[in-house]
Amino acid sequence: MRILLVNVPHPAIGSRIPKEQLPPFGLLCIGGPLIDDGHEVTLVDGEFGPRPLGTLVAEVVRLAPDAVLFGHSGSSSGHPIIAEVSAAVAQALPTARIVYGGVHPTYFWREILRDEPHVHAIVRGEGEETARRLMRALERGELLDDIPGIAFRRGDEVVGTPSASVITDLDAYRIGWELIDHRRYSYWGGKRAVVIQFSRGCPHLCNYCGQRGFWTRWRHRDPVRLAKEVAHLHREHGVEVFNFADENPSAGRKPWRAFLEALIAENVSVTLVGSTRADDIVRDADILHLYKRAGFERFLMGMENTDEATLKLIRKGGAVAKDREAIRLLRQHGILSMVTWVAGFDDQTDRDLFRGLRQLISYDADQIQALYVTPHRWTPYFRLAADRPVVQADKTKWDYKHQVLGLSRMPPWRLFLWVKLIEAVAQLRPRALLRWAWHPDPKIRHAIRWYYRMGRRVWIHEIAGFVFRDRRSDDGRTVADHLGAAQDHEEEASRVAARRKVTPSASAPAPAA
Structure with a gap:
């Protein structure tokens, strides 16, 4: 065909x-x-x-x-x-x-x-x-x-039809790299780039995540085969940057370490960026030098919020102390930290947002990505948000970068101003600007300056969009009205084959004592 x-x-x-x-x-x-x-x-x-x-x-x-x-x-x-x-x-x-x-x-x-x-x-x-x-x-x-x-x-x-079984061998199907012209794709400031994947799924139970159930369970590729693929793409196609699509590639310490060591053995100079959890960074404090040697320049850590009560509400499973320690450890090893901070999980006030700003500054992360909570009806969080008002009916705006849920104690424009203020203050604080002006590692300095250039354009574009283009709704519609009934009973998209208990047959030899 x-x-x-x-x-x-x-x-x-x-x-x-x-x-x-x-x-x-x-x-x-x-x-x-x-x-x-x-x-x-x-x-x-x-x-x-x-x-x-x-x-x-x-x-x-x-x-x-x-x-x-x-x-x-x-x-x-x-x-x-x-x-x-x-x-x-x-x-x-x-x-x-x-x-x-x-x-x-x-x-x-x-x-x-x-x-x-x-x-x-x-x-x-x-x-x-x-x-x-x-x-x-x-x-x-x-x-x-x-x-x-x-x-x-x-x-x-x-x-x-019934759900398909989860793919247990991620190396059984190859990626069709020949479908693209590598020269046309770039990231990280004009560097030739691709997306890669070490694992699928996440073992954690965050109740708002729209990806967890889709992948059903955490699995990983063969560490050595993936390292060879990265090296091949670098040597044969000039790919410099590899952006990991994984939700949590480091969930398994042993296979993750094996990948880092295999890539180091390939002796290629590449830039790796990806997402992980602060818990994994703290767990891997003794091998973070391998992260750096393999080529990691930045990790996005989905911290979601700095308020312990909110973290408990969304079943994040993290802790503020570990978040801070992860940022410190990454900086100690010359790896940039980007943290996500999500507004709108609960009915926030000006005081809540001011406290969040102060806590974010105290974290001293290299980069901040402020987002808005966006419910998915196949996640458990949807039931918590089902009766909240919708302020953005355009579904193309349900992308985490637009405010879609209303707050009872704050109009949309004020929450928007708070989010823009949080982004600006966090990125323009003296410590952050000092790192932008001078960093001893030229690759990291390039990454910092590229992110500031991109972030400035996005920040201005978002303000212009909110003022001149976005149309907010105020018709009393709720999340349930907009998206339909909760679907968390179907959250797992694939089925996992049950482990069969093997019992010796009558003719099988008895095990030695």
């Missing part, structure tokens, strides 16, 4: 302002197995430019594929754009099969198939094996009922 993978332009501010694009890693993960199955696979990346939607549709129509596969890491905020583009493609190419995968369609498959008749099938959960089986069935004209992990329409009936 002629298969086209389409990455639509995303409305998220971070995708637009830096003028640097990372490749759509999820689509590349699907593309590799499909190529190996003999399909003719092409990727169209609408992020470049970004392409106007009409131009993107025209390019898809020109290529005349048999099947068009849509997916986007932006999840729910990217769905309205995918819906618009896929509908236009289906109208122009009525014989093409439209397939949609990713986090959002995994949980909203009923609504999508009900409301968007042009979508032929939805891939739920991890897609490497499911997409292979689906494309094979579509090519042969076979029934779809026996393919686990999909949803489709049979006449007027919407059908969902």
Whole structure:
């Protein structure tokens, strides 16, 4: 089959302002197995430019594929754009099969198939094996009922098959790197870059996380194989920066250390950036020198809040003392720390926000990323937020960078001013500016200055958007009204095979005493 993978332009501010694009890693993960199955696979990346939607549709129509596969890491905020583009493609190419995968369609498959008749099938959960089986069935004209992990329409009936099994061997499916021109993708200030993944899933129980249930459980790639892949991409394609897509790559200390040591043995000079938990940094205090030698320049740590009561509410499982210690340890080893701070978990007041600002400053992190809580109906947190008012009805704005939930004791404009003030004060405090002006490590100095340049443009863009473009709602609609009923009973997207208890057969020899 002629298969086209389409990455639509995303409305998220971070995708637009830096003028640097990372490749759509999820689509590349699907593309590799499909190529190996003999399909003719092409990727169209609408992020470049970004392409106007009409131009993107025209390019898809020109290529005349048999099947068009849509997916986007932006999840729910990217769905309205995918819906618009896929509908236009289906109208122009009525014989093409439209397939949609990713986090959002995994949980909203009923609504999508009900409301968007042009979508032929939805891939739920991890897609490497499911997409292979689906494309094979579509090519042969076979029934779809026996393919686990999909949803489709049979006449007027919407059908969902049983969940697919979680992928236990992440090295069984290769990434389709040949689908991209590496010269076009950059990050970290114009350096050639890709997204990579050591693990999937997270063992922790944060109740607001929209990713935890999608991956179902934590697994990791073979440490040595991944190190060789990183080295190959650097040597053969000039890739300098590797952005880890993992939620928690360091969850397993032993395999994580094995990866760091294997990459050090490859003797390549690369920049690694990723996310982890403060607990893991503190746990790994004795091997942080390996992090640095392997190439790590920054870790984003999802601290979410500095208030102990809020951390308990969202089941973060962290502690303020460990957060501070993790930042100190990273700085001691020459690695930048970025912390996320999320507004709106509870009904905050000016006093709460001022206290949060003071605590953030005392943390002395290198970079701050202020976000807004954004509920997902497949997470336990959704039940806590279901009755809260919605102040942003445009679902393309449900991207963590726009305020979507109202507060009873503060209008939206005042919370917005607080968030912008927190960002500005945290980044312009004297200690932070001193590091910007002078840092002994030239690579870290480059990273700091790049982040300030990008952050300044994003900060101004967000203010202009709030004042001139964003339209806030005040119609009394609640989160439940906007998104539907809670779905946390379906949070785990894949099934995990039960461990079988093996008992000796009657003919088997008895174990030695």
